[in-house]
Amino acid sequence: MIDIPDEVITITDLMVEYKTDSGKTIRAVDGLNLSVRRGEVVGFIGPNGAGKSTSIKVLMGFRKPTRGTVQVMGLPAGHMAGRRRVGFLPEVALYYPFLNARETLRMFAKLREIPRGDREDLIDDLLDKVKLTGRDREPVRGFSKGMLQRVGIAQAIMGEPDLLILDEVTSGLDPVARYDVRRILMDFKAKGKTVFFSSHELSEVTMLCDRVILIDEGRVLVEDKLSAMSNAIRRHIVCVDGLLSPPQLPRGVFIHAVSNGQTTFSADSVEAHAALNGLLEELDVPIQHSFEEPGSLEDFFVHSIGHKVS
Amino acid sequence: MEKVLGIAQVTIIESFRRKDPYVVLILAALIVFGAGLFSRFGTEGLGKFVKDVGFTVTGLLAVLICVVTAARQLPNEIQNRTLYPLLAKPVSRLQVFLGKYLGVGVMASAVVLLFSAELYLLFRILDIPVSGVFFQSVYLRMLSMWIIAGMTLSLSVYLTQGGNVTVSMLLALAMQTFANTLITVRTDLEGWGVWVVDTLYWLLPHLELFDLTKREVHNFPAAPLWVLAALTVYAAVYSLLFMAVGMQRFRSLNL
C-alpha cells in the first residue's frame, strides 16, 4: 500500500499531439499545468475540444504525452500501484452488452483484486448504492444511458479508491439520476477522498466542487476556488417598472427577467452598469431598485470563453 | 492469473450469449444433412462426399467464428469505451491481451468440439464410417484455432476490423493455395527470388498443416504421434510470435 501524497495529481507542462487520418498534427493539450491536493473535489471544465478528455486519458496512462510529466498518487501516470488507489469512470461506456450488471461488476472485482469471499457482499452494497438492486440480473444491453452510468459509477467506486477521476460524470443523465450521482459523490467527499472530474453540467460543478480548473485550447485559463470565480464576475441587477424593451442595449447589458409588470436588467461590469443607468435616464425611466450579486459559474464560463464558443 | 481468466471468461460468455456458435451449429447440421439427402435422389455410396462437405462446412464456419470473434475484441472494447475502466484497474495491457486470447481460443476450441460432436452424430445417423483420423483432425483443428485467434487478435491492433477479418480469413482459408503457389513458383526461380519465396514461405503460418480431414475423407491412415507433437510445438511457437507482435503494438497504443 502506498502513502497518499499531499498532491494526488500533478501535471507539469503537458503537451499532447496526435495525428488525424489525413496526417495533420493536432495539439490537443498545450503546456497544461495543474495539481490536485488530497481531499479536494476539483471540477475540470472547458468547452468542447478544450483537451479535457485527452488530459484525463494521459492522467490514466491510456495515452503517452508528447511532452511533460504527469503524476498520480506520486507515481507516473498509469503506474500499477497508483491504479490500485484510483477509481475511474469514462464518458458513458456501453460495458458488456451480453453480461448483466452483477457479472460485469464481478469481473471488475476480480481486476480490482477484491478478495473472492468479499466480492458478492461488496457487489450487493454497490448495487444498492447505485440503485440497481433488482435489475442486476438483466443484460446490460437493455439498460438506459443512465443505468449504464450507474454501473460505471459502481465499478469506479469499487474498493474505496482514494482518488476518483470521472470524465463527464453526469453526461446525458436525467435529473433523478444526476441527483443520485451527486449524492454518491457527496458521500465520497464526506469521507475525505479526492475527486477530479470533468463535466459540461456547470450546476453539478457548482454544487460539488471546492475548486474549478477551466481550460481552453489545451491550457489552463483559470484555476481558482469557486467563490473567487463567482466574485470575479459580479452582476449589477437593475429593476424598473413596466415592460421595457429598448431597441439597443449597451454592451454587457442583458434583459434578465420580465415579470410582475417589471423588467430586470443585468449588467456584467461596472462600465455596462453605468451605460445602462445612462440609457434609463435618457428614456426617463425611474429605477425601482438596484443591487450587486456574485456571478454564476456559467457567467464566468461565458465571460471567459463564451466569445470563442460563439 | 485470475485477472487473465476473468477477462477470458467475459469473452467466452459474451461470444456464446451472442448465439453465433449455435446459429452456425444449426446451419452446419442442415448443410451436412442436406448433403446426406443426395441419397434420396437415388445415388447411394456418397459417404465420402458427405464427409467432405461436413468437414469443409464446419471448418469454414469455425474459422469464421474464430476470426470474427477475435477481430472484434479490442476494437469493440475501445469503441464501447470498456477498455478504459478495464485498464484503469490494476491490470496490465499484457493481461488484457492474454485474457482476450485465452477467451477466443477457448471459445473457438469449444466451437470445434461442438461441430465435431455434431458431425460425428450426423455421420452415425447417415451410416458413414469414421476412423481414428477423425479424432486427430479434431485435435489439430483446435490447435489451428489458437493460431488463428492469435493472428487475428494481433492484426486487430494494426488493421481496421473489416480489413482484419478479410486478411485473417484469407490467411486461414487459403494458406494451402498460397503455399502451393510459392512452392511451384520457387522451382523456376534463382538467386534472390528463391530467397524471397523462402522467407515468405517460412514466415507464413502454415495452417494447411492442421487439416487432417482429407485423410479421413480418403481413408488414409492416422498421422504418427510425432507429427501431432511437432504441430503442437509449431502452433505454440506461432501463437507466441503473433502474440508478441500484437502485444508490442498494443502496449504502446494511444487509446
Add this chain to the structure above:
Amino acid sequence: MTKTFTGTTLSLIAVAAMAGLVPHAVRDHVTVREATYQPSEIDAAKESIALSLLGQLQMSIADLMWLKSMEYLHRGNLQRMPTRGEEDLGFMRGDSQDTAVGLGHTEGLNMVLDEDRDWRGLLGNIQRHIACYSEGHIHDDPVELIPWYQLAVKLNPKLERLYTMGAFFLADFAQEPAEAREMLVAGIAANPNSFEVRAALGRLLFEYSDRLDALKDDHHDEEDDDHDEMEETPRGDEIETYLPTSKAEACEMAALLLREAVDRALETKLAYRSRHEKFDDFQEQIHYESYLFLSKSYVELGRYDEALAACDEGWEFAKHNLLRVQQRVVSRLIEGEVDESP
C-alpha cells in the same frame, strides 16, 4: 448479419431441397406430354434472367462435381504439371502405378513435394503425413464415383467426359456393361458432335462383341426384340441405340462408330490447331485408341486392308507406338503369318 446470413442460407437450402425432392416425390403421379410452345414463348424463356441464373448454378454444381470426382478418384492426392525448372532437374510426369487395371494414365507431379525434391526438411515431412500424399500416382475404387457421374450428367448433360469416364467405370469396374452402354447412348444423344462419347461406345461394342448378352438391358427387352428382326446393320441415327445381335454385327457397328469418331476427332483437332490450342492428354489418348480399335474391328471383320489403312491414318494424325504394333500385326495377317489379331 448472422440473421441475414442464416436466413439466406436456409432459404437456399430449402429451395434446393424442394427442387430436388418435389420431382422425386411426384414423378409417379405425373403424366408427361409434349409441350406446344410458340416460338416467341421459347425465346422469352431463353432470355429469362432467373432461368439463366438457375442454369448457371446447375452448370457450376456439375463442374464442381467433376473436379471433386477427380479429387476422389485420386484419393485426394492432388497433382500438377511439372514446371520448367522441375523438368530441367529431371522431374517428369509419371504414369499411374497402382494396380487398378485400365486406369493407367499419365499425370503430373504430386502437389505435395516428394522427399527427393523437397527443400523444407521437417515441415515437408510433416506435410506428407498430414496431406493425402502417396508416392506416385494412385487411385481409389472408381465404382464409388459412378453415382457421382450419373448425378453430374443429370445436372449438365453437356459434360461429355463424365459419360466416357462413368461408362468406363461401369463396364470395367462395376461389371455393368449394359448400364455403361445406356450411359453412352444418352451421352451421344446429348452431345451429338462428341467424338469422345462415340469412340467410347464403339470401343464398348467391340470389347463385348463376344458377350453381347451382357449389354442387354432387362428394361429394353421388347425394344431389343424389334431390333433382332432387322436384317441389315442400321446406319445413320439408329446406330447409337441399336443393340447388335452377332459378333460380326457388333464389330461392324463398332467400326462405324469409331470411323465417325476418328473423323470428328481429326476435325476437332484441326479446329483446335487453328486456335493455337492442343488436345489434352485424355483427348489424345481417345484419338489414338479410336484408330487402334477401329483397326481391330476391321481385323475381326476380316477387312485387313482397311485395318492397315486405319493404322496408317492413326500414325499420321495421332502418333502412338501401339498403332505401329497393330500395323505390324495387320501386315503379318495380310501376309498370312498369324491367325488372329493381338
